[in-house]
Amino acid sequence: MTNFAVIGNGAVGSVIAHELKSAGKNVRLFGRQEQQIILSLPQQVKLNVTSLVVNQEKFDYIFVAVKATRIAEIKSALNKMCHDHTVIIVCQNGIGQLSQFDMAPSFQAAVYISGEKNGLRVKHFRDKKLVLPDHPLMRQLKQALSDTALVIEISSSQLTIIWYKMLVNLGINTVTALSKNTAQILELSQVRDLVQTLLEEGILIANTHGESFTHEVVDEIMAIYDGYPPEMGTSMYYDMLEGRQLEYDFIQGEFYRLARLYHLTTPVLDTCCTLLSAYQYKKH
DSSP: OOEEEEEOOSHHHHHHHHHHHHTTOEEEEEESSOEEEEEESSSEEEEEEEEGGGOOOOEEEEEEOSOGGGHHHHHHHHHHHEEEEEEEEEOOSSSSOGGGOOSSOEEEOEEEEEEEEETTEEEEEEEEEEEEESOHHHHHHHHHTTTSSSEEEEETTHHHHHHHHHHHHHHHHHHHHHHTOOGGGGGSHHHHHHHHHHHHHHHHHHHHTTOOOOTHHHHHHHHHHHTSOTTOOOHHHHHHHHTOOOSGGGTHHHHHHHHHHTTOOOHHHHHHHHHHHHHHTTTO
């Protein structure tokens, strides 16, 4: 029987683990410590979380759903979980971290699962979709998950999809984190204007780097934001509230790095990055 592991009991990891379990898969959900969490879908289900550091099992597929800021923390345990044919699916925001998963064939998913974790409770807001690159191992995984409620898509343009997701995260994550407020701030016209400008700068950077997004993408992403519940936060928003390290280096920081590399003028991004990096200064 195929063995699945999910590392990270936040919204993404909890939803993936629940859907695998509901389909009768052999799955273990791992976190920092052994505990039981409640997932609201909106029906409430209980999920058992196993401590990652005490695990002795090896797995066929491992979904890594901790934030990119925690890669170094889990690498030792992750090495021990792999056998010769293990496949790792990295379910993280951002881009550029895949090279750190050198212990097994690793693929980054473009993740469309929205939710929030508050203590021992996880609330799922919307979507259960993973977009994977077109590769034989990913096609095998799609077949293995065909009887689950997860939506698994294979795309030959998956890198473009990840960049699109980067743009989505660039806008909403930045303003919710800096304002320490939820998606309701997009009801303010001045916030909408700022986000639209930030997206335009992000598209300029992505296109200079090899993508070919049109201006219509700004309207598409704003429409995505308008579909969010007003009370919905983002991962960066919750990290900011809790005083945790942000995924800045893998999202805004990557845009900023490329803007400097290509000598692009990005005043709104520059200001946002200055404030986000100041938040993290000497914090960790």
